[in-house]
Amino acid sequence: MPQTPQIAKEALDEALARQGLRSTRQREHVFSVLLHRRDHPTADEVYARAKEEMPSISLATVYNCLETLVTCGLVRAVNYEREPTRYCPNLHEHAHFQDKGSGRVYDIDLPPDVMAHLKRILPNGFEADNVEIYFHGSLQRRQDAEAG
Amino acid sequence: MPQTPQIAKEALDEALARQGLRSTRQREHVFSVLLHRRDHPTADEVYARAKEEMPSISLATVYNCLETLVTCGLVRAVNYEREPTRYCPNLHEHAHFQDKGSGRVYDIDLPPDVMAHLKRILPNGFEADNVEIYFHGSLQRRQDAEAG
DNA sequence: ACTTTAGTAAGAATTATTCTAAATTCAACC
DNA sequence: GGTTGAATTTAGAATAATTCTTACTAAAGT
Numbered sequence: 001m002p003q004t005p006q007i008a009k010e011a012l013d014e015a016l017a018r019q020g021l022r023s024t025r026q027r028e029h030v031f032s033v034l035l036h037r038r039d040h041p042t043a044d045e046v047y048a049r050a051k052e053e054m055p056s057i058s059l060a061t062v063y064n065c066l067e068t069l070v071t072c073g074l075v076r077a078v079n080y081e082r083e084p085t086r087y088c089p090n091l092h093e094h095a096h097f098q099d100k101g102s103g104r105v106y107d108i109d110l111p112p113d114v115m116a117h118l119k120r121i122l123p124n125g126f127e128a129d130n131v132e133i134y135f136h137g138s139l140q141r142r143q144d145a146e147a148g
Numbered sequence: 149m150p151q152t153p154q155i156a157k158e159a160l161d162e163a164l165a166r167q168g169l170r171s172t173r174q175r176e177h178v179f180s181v182l183l184h185r186r187d188h189p190t191a192d193e194v195y196a197r198a199k200e201e202m203p204s205i206s207l208a209t210v211y212n213c214l215e216t217l218v219t220c221g222l223v224r225a226v227n228y229e230r231e232p233t234r235y236c237p238n239l240h241e242h243a244h245f246q247d248k249g250s251g252r253v254y255d256i257d258l259p260p261d262v263m264a265h266l267k268r269i270l271p272n273g274f275e276a277d278n279v280e281i282y283f284h285g286s287l288q289r290r291q292d293a294e295a296g
Numbered sequence: 297a298c299t300t301t302a303g304t305a306a307g308a309a310t311t312a313t314t315c316t317a318a319a320t321t322c323a324a325c326c
Numbered sequence: 327g328g329t330t331g332a333a334t335t336t337a338g339a340a341t342a343a344t345t346c347t348t349a350c351t352a353a354a355g356t
Contacts (some may be wrong), residue, residue: 007275021302022302022303023215024302024304026301043343056305057305058304058307059305059306060305060346061305063344064303064304064341071289075190077229080227080262082230083345084228084342084343084344085230087342095269097270097276098261100277101342102209106274108269108270108271109269114266114269115351118262118281121243122283123256125287125289126245126254126287126288127286127288128284128287130282130284131282133280133281134280135270135274135279136276136278137274137275139275170321170322170334172321174334174335175297191312191313192312204336204338206336207337208338211312211337230344232311232312232313233312233313234321235345249346251317286329297356298355299354299355300353300354300355300356301354302354303351303353304349304350304351304352305349305350305351306348306349307346308345308348309344309347310343310344311343311344311345312342313341313342314339314341314342315341316340317336317337317338319335319336319337320334320335321332322332322333323330323332323333324330324331324332324355326328326330
Protein backbone atom coordinates (compact mmCIF):
# COMPACT_ATOMS: atom_id res chain seq x y z
CA MET A 1 0.00 0.00 0.00
CA PRO A 2 1.96 3.00 -1.15
CA GLN A 3 1.30 5.80 1.27
CA THR A 4 2.67 9.24 0.52
CA PRO A 5 5.22 9.93 3.20
CA GLN A 6 4.44 13.04 5.20
CA ILE A 7 7.49 14.84 3.93
CA ALA A 8 6.52 14.29 0.30
CA LYS A 9 2.94 15.32 0.95
CA GLU A 10 4.14 18.57 2.44
CA ALA A 11 6.41 19.23 -0.51
CA LEU A 12 3.48 18.53 -2.82
CA ASP A 13 1.07 20.79 -0.96
CA GLU A 14 3.60 23.57 -0.87
CA ALA A 15 4.53 23.25 -4.54
CA LEU A 16 0.88 23.22 -5.55
CA ALA A 17 0.09 26.22 -3.36
CA ARG A 18 2.97 28.10 -4.94
CA GLN A 19 1.15 27.78 -8.28
CA GLY A 20 -2.23 28.58 -6.78
CA LEU A 21 -3.34 24.97 -7.19
CA ARG A 22 -5.17 22.73 -4.79
CA SER A 23 -3.99 19.56 -3.24
CA THR A 24 -6.40 16.79 -4.20
CA ARG A 25 -6.64 13.09 -3.46
CA GLN A 26 -5.86 12.29 -7.10
CA ARG A 27 -2.79 14.50 -7.29
CA GLU A 28 -1.46 13.11 -4.05
CA HIS A 29 -2.09 9.58 -5.17
CA VAL A 30 -0.46 9.99 -8.58
CA PHE A 31 2.56 11.55 -6.91
CA SER A 32 2.78 8.70 -4.42
CA VAL A 33 2.63 6.18 -7.27
CA LEU A 34 5.64 7.86 -8.88
CA LEU A 35 7.57 7.96 -5.64
CA HIS A 36 6.78 4.38 -4.79
CA ARG A 37 8.56 2.79 -7.78
CA ARG A 38 11.03 5.04 -9.46
CA ASP A 39 11.12 3.17 -12.72
CA HIS A 40 10.05 5.92 -15.14
CA PRO A 41 6.56 4.67 -15.89
CA THR A 42 4.49 5.92 -18.80
CA ALA A 43 1.13 7.60 -18.23
CA ASP A 44 -0.61 4.30 -18.97
CA GLU A 45 1.51 2.52 -16.39
CA VAL A 46 0.86 5.21 -13.83
CA TYR A 47 -2.82 4.86 -14.61
CA ALA A 48 -2.75 1.10 -14.07
CA ARG A 49 -0.94 1.48 -10.75
CA ALA A 50 -3.08 4.36 -9.59
CA LYS A 51 -6.26 2.39 -10.23
CA GLU A 52 -5.22 -0.37 -7.85
CA GLU A 53 -5.88 1.91 -4.91
CA MET A 54 -8.26 4.35 -6.54
CA PRO A 55 -10.32 2.45 -9.09
CA SER A 56 -12.41 5.46 -10.04
CA ILE A 57 -9.51 7.57 -11.27
CA SER A 58 -9.56 8.23 -15.01
CA LEU A 59 -6.75 8.24 -17.53
CA ALA A 60 -7.45 11.89 -18.31
CA THR A 61 -7.01 12.73 -14.64
CA VAL A 62 -3.73 10.86 -14.55
CA TYR A 63 -2.56 12.93 -17.51
CA ASN A 64 -3.78 16.09 -15.79
CA CYS A 65 -2.09 15.22 -12.52
CA LEU A 66 1.19 14.32 -14.18
CA GLU A 67 1.11 17.57 -16.11
CA THR A 68 0.39 19.45 -12.90
CA LEU A 69 3.27 17.76 -11.11
CA VAL A 70 5.57 18.69 -13.96
CA THR A 71 4.36 22.29 -13.82
CA CYS A 72 5.04 22.39 -10.11
CA GLY A 73 8.55 21.14 -10.71
CA LEU A 74 8.07 17.99 -8.68
CA VAL A 75 8.38 15.60 -11.56
CA ARG A 76 10.27 15.50 -14.82
CA ALA A 77 8.81 14.35 -18.12
CA VAL A 78 11.29 12.25 -20.04
CA ASN A 79 11.10 11.54 -23.74
CA TYR A 80 13.10 9.27 -25.97
CA GLU A 81 12.43 9.24 -29.69
CA ARG A 82 8.68 9.08 -30.08
CA GLU A 83 8.02 6.60 -27.35
CA PRO A 84 5.38 7.49 -24.77
CA THR A 85 6.49 10.09 -22.27
CA ARG A 86 7.85 8.70 -19.01
CA TYR A 87 7.71 10.38 -15.63
CA CYS A 88 10.48 10.68 -13.12
CA PRO A 89 10.38 12.20 -9.63
CA ASN A 90 14.15 12.53 -9.39
CA LEU A 91 14.91 16.22 -9.42
CA HIS A 92 18.68 16.12 -9.29
CA GLU A 93 20.18 17.15 -12.57
CA HIS A 94 20.73 13.84 -14.22
CA ALA A 95 20.85 12.09 -17.56
CA HIS A 96 18.90 9.05 -18.66
CA PHE A 97 20.00 5.73 -20.04
CA GLN A 98 17.67 3.43 -21.87
CA ASP A 99 18.54 -0.23 -22.13
CA LYS A 100 17.60 -1.28 -25.63
CA GLY A 101 16.97 -4.82 -24.48
CA SER A 102 14.31 -4.16 -21.87
CA GLY A 103 13.36 -0.59 -22.75
CA ARG A 104 13.89 0.32 -19.11
CA VAL A 105 15.17 3.75 -18.25
CA TYR A 106 17.80 4.42 -15.62
CA ASP A 107 18.91 7.65 -14.01
CA ILE A 108 22.55 8.57 -14.51
CA ASP A 109 24.02 11.01 -12.01
CA LEU A 110 26.01 13.77 -13.58
CA PRO A 111 29.26 14.92 -12.05
CA PRO A 112 28.67 18.56 -11.16
CA ASP A 113 30.98 19.95 -13.84
CA VAL A 114 29.44 18.15 -16.81
CA MET A 115 26.44 20.41 -17.26
CA ALA A 116 28.51 23.56 -17.06
CA HIS A 117 31.09 22.05 -19.36
CA LEU A 118 28.42 21.19 -21.90
CA LYS A 119 26.85 24.61 -21.90
CA ARG A 120 30.27 26.06 -22.64
CA ILE A 121 30.40 24.38 -26.05
CA LEU A 122 27.58 26.57 -27.33
CA PRO A 123 28.56 29.26 -29.82
CA ASN A 124 28.06 32.89 -28.94
CA GLY A 125 24.45 33.93 -28.67
CA PHE A 126 23.07 30.51 -27.78
CA GLU A 127 21.65 30.63 -24.25
CA ALA A 128 20.56 27.21 -23.01
CA ASP A 129 17.89 26.88 -20.33
CA ASN A 130 18.33 23.16 -20.11
CA VAL A 131 20.11 20.24 -21.68
CA GLU A 132 18.65 16.79 -22.15
CA ILE A 133 21.15 13.96 -22.24
CA TYR A 134 19.86 10.59 -23.26
CA PHE A 135 22.03 7.53 -23.58
CA HIS A 136 20.83 4.51 -25.48
CA GLY A 137 22.60 1.22 -25.29
CA SER A 138 22.72 -2.08 -23.53
CA LEU A 139 23.11 -2.90 -19.90
CA GLN A 140 25.61 -5.63 -19.12
CA ARG A 141 24.15 -7.24 -16.08
CA ARG A 142 26.68 -8.59 -13.62
CA GLN A 143 25.87 -11.03 -10.84
CA ASP A 144 27.03 -8.66 -8.13
CA ALA A 145 25.50 -5.45 -9.50
CA GLU A 146 21.76 -5.76 -9.40
CA ALA A 147 20.12 -2.44 -10.16
CA GLY A 148 16.44 -1.40 -10.34
CA MET B 149 15.51 23.91 -58.50
CA PRO B 150 17.31 21.71 -56.04
CA GLN B 151 19.27 19.16 -57.99
CA THR B 152 21.01 16.38 -56.14
CA PRO B 153 24.72 16.97 -56.63
CA GLN B 154 26.40 14.05 -58.29
CA ILE B 155 28.50 13.34 -55.24
CA ALA B 156 25.43 13.03 -53.02
CA LYS B 157 23.62 10.88 -55.53
CA GLU B 158 26.52 8.48 -55.58
CA ALA B 159 26.63 8.35 -51.81
CA LEU B 160 22.90 7.64 -51.81
CA ASP B 161 23.09 4.91 -54.43
CA GLU B 162 25.96 3.28 -52.65
CA ALA B 163 24.32 3.46 -49.23
CA LEU B 164 21.09 2.06 -50.61
CA ALA B 165 22.89 -0.72 -52.43
CA ARG B 166 24.70 -1.64 -49.24
CA GLN B 167 21.29 -2.39 -47.70
CA GLY B 168 20.05 -4.15 -50.80
CA LEU B 169 17.68 -1.28 -51.58
CA ARG B 170 16.96 0.40 -54.86
CA SER B 171 17.64 3.94 -55.79
CA THR B 172 14.36 5.54 -56.80
CA ARG B 173 13.31 8.96 -58.01
CA GLN B 174 11.44 9.56 -54.77
CA ARG B 175 14.32 8.59 -52.50
CA GLU B 176 16.69 10.74 -54.45
CA HIS B 177 14.33 13.66 -54.41
CA VAL B 178 13.59 13.46 -50.68
CA PHE B 179 17.31 13.29 -50.01
CA SER B 180 17.93 16.32 -52.20
CA VAL B 181 15.23 18.25 -50.36
CA LEU B 182 17.03 17.58 -47.09
CA LEU B 183 20.39 18.58 -48.49
CA HIS B 184 19.05 21.71 -50.08
CA ARG B 185 17.97 23.46 -46.89
CA ARG B 186 19.55 22.06 -43.80
CA ASP B 187 16.99 23.41 -41.39
CA HIS B 188 15.77 20.20 -39.76
CA PRO B 189 12.35 20.02 -41.38
CA THR B 190 9.56 17.77 -40.17
CA ALA B 191 8.10 15.07 -42.41
CA ASP B 192 5.25 17.43 -43.29
CA GLU B 193 7.67 20.15 -44.28
CA VAL B 194 9.70 17.73 -46.36
CA TYR B 195 6.44 16.63 -48.00
CA ALA B 196 5.49 20.21 -48.85
CA ARG B 197 8.91 20.93 -50.34
CA ALA B 198 9.11 17.63 -52.18
CA LYS B 199 5.72 18.21 -53.81
CA GLU B 200 6.92 21.43 -55.43
CA GLU B 201 9.03 19.44 -57.86
CA MET B 202 7.21 16.13 -57.68
CA PRO B 203 3.53 16.86 -57.16
CA SER B 204 2.54 13.21 -57.24
CA ILE B 205 4.63 12.16 -54.26
CA SER B 206 2.59 11.04 -51.27
CA LEU B 207 3.10 11.72 -47.60
CA ALA B 208 3.45 8.01 -46.93
CA THR B 209 6.27 7.85 -49.44
CA VAL B 210 7.98 10.77 -47.79
CA TYR B 211 7.79 8.91 -44.49
CA ASN B 212 9.07 5.76 -46.19
CA CYS B 213 11.94 7.55 -47.87
CA LEU B 214 12.96 9.36 -44.71
CA GLU B 215 12.91 6.09 -42.82
CA THR B 216 14.97 4.47 -45.55
CA LEU B 217 17.52 7.29 -45.45
CA VAL B 218 17.79 6.92 -41.69
CA THR B 219 18.29 3.17 -42.07
CA CYS B 220 21.04 3.78 -44.60
CA GLY B 221 22.75 6.11 -42.18
CA LEU B 222 22.51 9.11 -44.50
CA VAL B 223 20.14 11.09 -42.32
CA ARG B 224 19.50 11.47 -38.63
CA ALA B 225 16.06 11.62 -37.05
CA VAL B 226 15.94 14.22 -34.30
CA ASN B 227 13.31 14.37 -31.59
CA TYR B 228 12.56 16.90 -28.93
CA GLU B 229 9.84 16.25 -26.41
CA ARG B 230 6.88 14.97 -28.37
CA GLU B 231 7.17 17.35 -31.24
CA PRO B 232 7.16 15.91 -34.74
CA THR B 233 10.38 14.20 -35.73
CA ARG B 234 12.82 16.37 -37.64
CA TYR B 235 15.37 15.18 -40.18
CA CYS B 236 18.95 16.20 -40.47
CA PRO B 237 21.52 15.18 -43.10
CA ASN B 238 24.49 16.28 -40.99
CA LEU B 239 26.33 13.13 -40.04
CA HIS B 240 29.07 14.60 -37.90
CA GLU B 241 28.56 13.79 -34.28
CA HIS B 242 26.77 16.85 -33.07
CA ALA B 243 24.21 18.11 -30.60
CA HIS B 244 21.07 20.08 -31.30
CA PHE B 245 19.84 23.38 -29.97
CA GLN B 246 16.23 24.44 -30.26
CA ASP B 247 15.39 28.11 -30.00
CA LYS B 248 12.24 28.30 -27.94
CA GLY B 249 11.20 31.48 -29.70
CA SER B 250 11.14 30.25 -33.27
CA GLY B 251 11.19 26.50 -32.67
CA ARG B 252 14.09 26.29 -35.09
CA VAL B 253 16.75 23.69 -34.54
CA TYR B 254 20.46 24.34 -34.96
CA ASP B 255 23.38 21.96 -35.13
CA ILE B 256 26.00 22.35 -32.44
CA ASP B 257 29.42 20.94 -33.19
CA LEU B 258 30.89 18.91 -30.39
CA PRO B 259 34.53 19.20 -29.49
CA PRO B 260 35.92 15.71 -30.07
CA ASP B 261 36.47 14.97 -26.40
CA VAL B 262 32.94 15.69 -25.22
CA MET B 263 31.34 12.47 -26.39
CA ALA B 264 34.07 10.34 -24.91
CA HIS B 265 33.96 12.35 -21.72
CA LEU B 266 30.22 11.86 -21.46
CA LYS B 267 30.32 8.14 -21.99
CA ARG B 268 32.82 7.93 -19.17
CA ILE B 269 30.27 9.08 -16.61
CA LEU B 270 28.27 5.88 -17.04
CA PRO B 271 28.44 3.43 -14.17
CA ASN B 272 29.91 0.01 -14.72
CA GLY B 273 27.89 -2.23 -16.99
CA PHE B 274 26.22 0.56 -18.95
CA GLU B 275 27.37 0.42 -22.57
CA ALA B 276 26.11 3.36 -24.63
CA ASP B 277 25.72 3.04 -28.39
CA ASN B 278 24.82 6.67 -28.74
CA VAL B 279 24.07 9.80 -26.79
CA GLU B 280 21.52 12.41 -27.72
CA ILE B 281 22.25 15.91 -26.50
CA TYR B 282 19.50 18.42 -26.91
CA PHE B 283 19.79 22.01 -25.73
CA HIS B 284 16.69 24.14 -25.38
CA GLY B 285 16.90 27.85 -24.88
CA SER B 286 16.89 31.15 -26.61
CA LEU B 287 19.04 32.49 -29.35
CA GLN B 288 20.33 36.01 -28.84
CA ARG B 289 20.62 37.33 -32.32
CA ARG B 290 23.47 39.72 -32.92
CA GLN B 291 23.85 41.94 -35.97
CA ASP B 292 27.16 40.41 -36.95
CA ALA B 293 26.30 36.79 -36.31
CA GLU B 294 23.60 35.74 -38.72
CA ALA B 295 23.15 31.98 -38.64
CA GLY B 296 20.82 29.66 -40.58
C1' DA C 297 -26.67 28.27 2.39
C1' DC C 298 -25.29 30.38 -2.21
C1' DT C 299 -21.97 31.48 -5.64
C1' DT C 300 -17.75 31.08 -7.78
C1' DT C 301 -13.89 28.58 -9.00
C1' DA C 302 -11.10 24.54 -9.57
C1' DG C 303 -10.75 19.80 -10.54
C1' DT C 304 -12.39 15.28 -12.30
C1' DA C 305 -14.55 11.99 -15.55
C1' DA C 306 -15.86 10.09 -19.90
C1' DG C 307 -15.59 10.15 -24.25
C1' DA C 308 -14.74 12.69 -28.61
C1' DA C 309 -11.15 14.85 -31.20
C1' DT C 310 -6.52 15.58 -32.76
C1' DT C 311 -2.05 14.58 -34.60
C1' DA C 312 1.90 12.21 -36.05
C1' DT C 313 2.80 8.13 -37.76
C1' DT C 314 2.15 3.35 -39.46
C1' DC C 315 -0.37 -0.07 -41.84
C1' DT C 316 -2.95 -2.17 -45.78
C1' DA C 317 -4.01 -3.29 -50.21
C1' DA C 318 -3.84 -2.17 -54.79
C1' DA C 319 -1.21 -0.09 -58.47
C1' DT C 320 3.21 0.95 -60.38
C1' DT C 321 8.05 0.66 -61.25
C1' DC C 322 12.24 -1.52 -61.89
C1' DA C 323 16.00 -4.89 -62.66
C1' DA C 324 17.02 -9.12 -64.32
C1' DC C 325 16.03 -12.77 -67.29
C1' DC C 326 14.22 -14.78 -71.37
C1' DG D 327 12.11 -5.71 -76.47
C1' DG D 328 8.69 -8.18 -73.49
C1' DT D 329 7.88 -10.75 -69.16
C1' DT D 330 8.19 -11.78 -64.49
C1' DG D 331 8.52 -11.04 -59.71
C1' DA D 332 10.02 -8.39 -56.10
C1' DA D 333 10.40 -3.77 -54.41
C1' DT D 334 8.26 0.56 -54.11
C1' DT D 335 4.70 3.92 -54.22
C1' DT D 336 0.11 5.51 -53.40
C1' DA D 337 -4.22 6.68 -51.05
C1' DG D 338 -6.70 6.06 -47.52
C1' DA D 339 -7.78 3.54 -43.27
C1' DA D 340 -5.99 2.50 -38.80
C1' DT D 341 -3.44 3.33 -34.60
C1' DA D 342 -1.73 5.28 -30.36
C1' DA D 343 -0.61 8.86 -27.32
C1' DT D 344 -2.30 12.84 -25.92
C1' DT D 345 -5.42 16.82 -25.62
C1' DC D 346 -9.86 18.83 -25.67
C1' DT D 347 -14.79 19.39 -24.44
C1' DT D 348 -18.46 19.34 -21.66
C1' DA D 349 -20.90 18.23 -17.75
C1' DC D 350 -20.45 16.93 -13.08
C1' DT D 351 -18.48 17.28 -8.42
C1' DA D 352 -16.00 19.35 -4.68
C1' DA D 353 -14.09 23.02 -2.28
C1' DA D 354 -13.60 27.96 -0.98
C1' DG D 355 -15.26 32.41 -0.33
C1' DT D 356 -19.18 35.35 1.01
